[in-house]
Amino acid sequence: xxxxxxNNEDIRKEENAINSRxxxxxxxxxxxxxxxxxxxxxxxxxxxxxxxxxxxxNIDIVLVNDGSKDGSHKKAMNLVxxxxxxxxxxxxxxxxxxHNAVMCGLRFASGDFVAIIDDDFQNPxxxxxxxxxxxxxxxxxxxxxYATKKHNWFRNLGSAFNNWTAxxxxxxPTDLYLSSFKLMNAYIVKKVTEYKxxxxxxxxxxxxxxxxxxxxxxxxxxxxQGRSNYTFRRLIQLWASMTTGFSVKPLxxxxxxxxxxxxxxxxxxxxxxIAWKAGGIILSHPIPPGWASLIVTITVFSxxxxxxxxIIGEYLGRxxxxxxxxxQFVVRDVFGFEDNGRSI
Numbered sequence: 452x453x454x455x456x457x458n459n460e461d462i463r464k465e466e467n468a469i470n471s472r473x474x475x476x477x478x479x480x481x482x483x484x485x486x487x488x489x490x491x492x493x494x495x496x497x498x499x500x501x502x503x504x505x506x507x508x509n510i511d512i513v514l515v516n517d518g519s520k521d522g523s524h525k526k527a528m529n530l531v532x533x534x535x536x537x538x539x540x541x542x543x544x545x546x547x548x549x550h551n552a553v554m555c556g557l558r559f560a561s562g563d564f565v566a567i568i569d570d571d572f573q574n575p576x577x578x579x580x581x582x583x584x585x586x587x588x589x590x591x592x593x594x595x596x597y598a599t600k601k602h603n604w605f606r607n608l609g610s611a612f613n614n615w616t617a618x619x620x621x622x623x624p625t626d627l628y629l630s631s632f633k634l635m636n637a638y639i640v641k642k643v644t645e646y647k648x649x650x651x652x653x654x655x656x657x658x659x660x661x662x663x664x665x666x667x668x669x670x671x672x673x674x675x676q677g678r679s680n681y682t683f684r685r686l687i688q689l690w691a692s693m694t695t696g697f698s699v700k701p702l703x704x705x706x707x708x709x710x711x712x713x714x715x716x717x718x719x720x721x722x723x724x725i726a727w728k729a730g731g732i733i734l735s736h737p738i739p740p741g742w743a744s745l746i747v748t749i750t751v752f753s754x755x756x757x758x759x760x761x762i763i764g765e766y767l768g769r770x771x772x773x774x775x776x777x778x779q780f781v782v783r784d785v786f787g788f789e790d791n792g793r794s795i
Contacts, residue, residue: 480562489522518546
């Protein structure tokens, strides 16, 4: 794997070019959720430090191990020892999901600005400077968007559907692409981490907190190793968190469907009555007594009732889990932090 390196002349040119843009960023924190990434996490951290340490006055990195079962924990511990004062490491007790892990990392972030990148090298660390150059114009959040995505077709389809849903349910601007690669200021980090529920959807929290949002075109690289952890089940879970956690529009849509299907049932009943009155003009065979009303009732209302009950059940289930105190995440260990001068 090739890591971008700068010679002294390149570094001076880069510092002169960006000094005026980064002077307001005294400290930046990079949050990286880690899951099954023992093959890439060391190289990623080294690339972050290599590319950003000379461009910002102060950086730190927060790794959040989201219940990895491979060697990610051992690699993260080696990084803590290798980069004291820069590398902070949080290990969760089990797998809680990417958004939960990111919310954990945000609570441990201390920078004036916080960047979130994936652990698979698909977000080149050097692209963070482009987000930083935009956010100091006065935005609260800057997303990276991709001219060409290197995800597989299934992941791209799921992302497109989630973005469309966010536009309809969360009033997301249609020209804003919600990606996992983003940079936020400390104000927004404070606001979104006030949410304590067990089903966070970070982009929904951002859209509820501010409209000072921009996007910048960035590179999107191929995944270096392995395959995406976003399975069909995880995409459905993300969609459910978005729809039932931050909007009541699904309930309103269910009410509209109920009205439409009820109207359809009345029209179907009227059709059968007219056909019965007209004798064999409309239908060649007479309708058996009771058959029409039975078919109308079962066809129209059974599926509709199940759909509405499912939506209501999803809302009630999430309310129950929240009331029961289901945790957003559980921290098992923290490393590389200091408490009154003592490593914890």
